Amino acid sequence: MKDSTANPAVPSVAARPDLSLSGVTKAFATATALQDVDVTLPAGKFSVLLGPSGCGKSTLLRLIAGLDHPTAGTIALGPDRIDHLPPKGRNLAMVFQSYALFPHLDVAENILFGLSVRRVPKAERQERLERVASMMGLSELLARKPAELSGGQQQRVALARAVISQRPVCLMDEPLSNLDAKLRAEMRSEIRALQQRLDLTMVYVTHDQVEAMTMADHIVVMNAGRVEQVATPRDLYAHPASVFVAGFIGTPPMNLLPRAAIPGVAAPAGAATIGIRPEEVAQGGDGLRLRAAVRSVEYLGADQIVTLEVGGARLLLRQSGQALPPGDALSLTLPEPALHFFDDAGHRLPSPSDQSPQPQQELQRETRA
Ligand code: ATP
Secondary structure (H helix, E strand, O other): OOOOOOOOOOOOHHHOOOEEEEEEEEEOOOOEEEEEEEEEEOOOOEEEEEOOOOOOHHHHHHHHHOOOOOOEEEEEEOOEEOOOOOHHHHOEEEEOOOOOOOOOOOHHHHHHHHHHHOOOOHHHHHHHHHHHHHHOOOHHHOOOOHHHOOHHHHHHHHHHHHHHOOOOEEEEEOOOOOOOHHHHHHHHHHHHHHHHHHOOEEEEEEOOHHHHHHHOOEEEEEEOOEEEEEEOHHHHHHOOOEHHHHHHOOOOOOEEEEHHHOOOOOOOOOOOEEEEOHHHOEOOOOOEEEEEEEEEEEEOOOOEEEEEEEOOEEEEEEEOOOOOOOOOEEEEEEOHHHOEEEOOOOEEEOOHHHHOOOHHHHHHHHHHO
């Protein structure tokens, strides 16, 4: 549940403006990092910038933060352009991959550093420190130095420093990448809960699609300096706009087969690639039937990934059940409502899957909410 009293300095979402980028291009001497980016990051929502290394995510975040300037285009908060303002004038909090804690200051001093610089009165500083430390589970650690903290605790101090600033927009660049898998999962839900509790406008950079899918209200998928698709996690999964997005989202990602590999499929004109998610490949029921050779089986406990070969192409099947011996052939069914079609430029074509939400994904999101 949202507690709008938790962060009194943050105005209600209705009163706060969206962050919008339009026609943003960033050219360096040796590379164009961003090309004509148009995107709106809504107030009070968790937006994730997702894409492979080098796609321009960090550059976009740095432009929003004011650490760098666009070659062309505008950045605005509501109707007001902010791209000419220095970082200090943008009213943003930032958390980066390196926590950048001051080693000689204790936890309390690290958290309070920004407030001291801004000359916030001492009594108010103390009150805010107590509230934020309690919220972040740091009350017992305030006298320790960063070297005496675990990675997760250090990360919480960095988050606390951002939260205590009570700025309505928070930017994070891969803040969890230094943590081990278990801690990362814990911190994911902590950050998400914090964003919801404080109604923050969060802009979060990651290359990890699981992180994006589990945390975001909506995801901005980037590829080679351009925005490929902006959608909710559920929509991104159910209706990827391109071969790139289809192949980036999902564990393992969608099977993408040349049309020639499955000659019996009724595909729309211009379809060059057929997509089907590994968990949608069936071994019975209605749909296109085919035989596939088993190449390998990866047992994961709750389920297994079977690598198959069909028409010279690789096809992954995700299923529960007993391990299959390699070398066997399987009878498969490709259910028509689960198919996605793409043209030879990689763009989505009208597909049977546009009519049907992905039930497993829906369930996941519902239970998480
Ligand atoms: P990563 O996940 O690896 O951090 P990224 O998606 O954040 O990648 P950016 O750091 O934004 O990518 O870089 C985008 C492109 O711009 C890359 O090709 C990078 O080499 C280039 N680039 C970034 N900063 C500079 C710079 N200061 N000078 C020249 N090129 C740069």
